[in-house]
Amino acid sequence: MNGLLMLVAYMAALNPMRTRLGVPEHSDGKARMGPLASGAAIGLGALLALAALARSLLDALEISPETFRIAAGLVLVIVAARMLFVSVPPAEPVPDGFGAALWPVAFPRVISPETITLVLTSAASDGVGAMLPGLVSASVALVALGLIRTGSLSERVLANLGRVLAVALVLVGIWLALQGVREV
């Protein structure tokens, strides 16, 4: 994947627009910035650790990076289809205090099947350096969107932009699967 495609892929997989609608908020619709920023950082760290181990993990499982691309494409298409139909993440019970950074921000909003899959395939095929800007940019975008106060209008806008990113994720998934088939 080239740099632009990697950026689009991570934006689509983390989907900051849609994810913003599923992070802990104050009663006035503002995101709880402490847990959001901390959770995003924890999720980012965990995903980077996974990225560093991606090639070894696939080797241990005896899966070639090329073949894993097919599986990754399939996962992304399935997840993206769900994103299209369920444009707002289901509400989760949120703990008070810092715990909200771990649940539900770090997991399952940032560390999710789609981000895990994308991290494994992109790090194994292109290296950690190539996927880092995309993952960091998407995480930063998520935290930045926390500054938006949700209301009926902003929710609709975020949900629809999230759908656009879901379509992008479908395309990324198809592209990955085709690459997996065409590569040696």
Added chain:
Amino acid sequence: MLKSQQMRKRIALHLSVLIIGGAVIRVAVVPAEVCPPVTALEVSASIEAATTWLVGGMADDGTYTYGFDRNEDVINQGYNYARHGGVTMALYQAYEVIGDPDLLAAADRGLAHALNDIVEHGGWMGWQPGGDIPLGANGLLLAALSIRRRATGDPIHDELMRGIGRFLVGQQQENGSIFASWDIRAEEPRESFGPFATGEAAWALALLDRQMPGEGWGDAAGLTLDYMGEDRNRLEGYATSLPDHWAAYTVSDIRPDLLTTGRVEYARRLAGYFGIRLRFEAQRRGDGINLWLRWYPGPPAGVGTAGEGIGALHRLSVEEPRLADLTAAIEERLVCTAGFMVRRQISADEATGGATTSLESGAWFYRGYTQMDDQQHVLSALLSALPVLEAMEEVG
């Protein structure tokens, strides 16, 4: 308390989706690609066992044992002359790599059988094993002769090679397609195509060009190579791209100055077809749930052709800078294929000890049946893998 219970349930749900989803993907989409470790010595032994099967089963008239069913302990008495040409060609390939004069002698016996049925017509020469004159068998015969000449330097068959070359070119159409046979009654090409005959003929022309440079054979090969890469699937009605290992041989053996951008891109696409075929094959274990999801390990001839194709493209990727980025992945597939095919070959110890034990040892079976082309194609693939493994072992 209630909130914490709800939270635990939701965490458990999300983790379950991850674990179960991961397990399903693992089992159904990406089972382990098993590439048993293999050495050059093991590949050499496997090559020797395969050639022993082919040569040991030769009749006095130079024909090979066609097929053998180990479940029924029955020899298939049928025959196929394109396969005769293919096996003879593979024995010359083996001689070229191994250098064993017994292999040259055996291949020459196979060749002599074909030379009994050479006909001449309108300036060309062709092998007519019966009925119409087939393109594919003649293509493989010419490939065999060209490899023989390359390996021995012996010019004894030069005029025959040119004569067959003229037959192949005579079958060729303006768009590069090649009709699959010559109708002996109508005395003209029969307007039909074969799935592999076109590639066999194109490869033969590319090889002939290397032996007889400056006579125009390479241009004819290039024309058909372009047809195979651009138009064949559409014009001959193939729903998917044909993973044609003969096309891979053609693009690998065509003169370097004829390697246009389009032909290099075709080589890249072919590498992809063989790559996915061999990755999929490495996932096949033929037991348990894997049997239901991946079926039995594939027919050896099919796996072998993919191995041959990737082997031919390996040679090209090493020499052609525009494909250099593929070399490492191609080597991985080639060595992996050698690993699992060496393991799948029936050893002397695994032979059942029946009346036809000699037709078990050294063969590759598909659900109890083997055919001469099973040995031929896997042999050719292993011959491509051998120098790669030797180079790897030399580097350490």
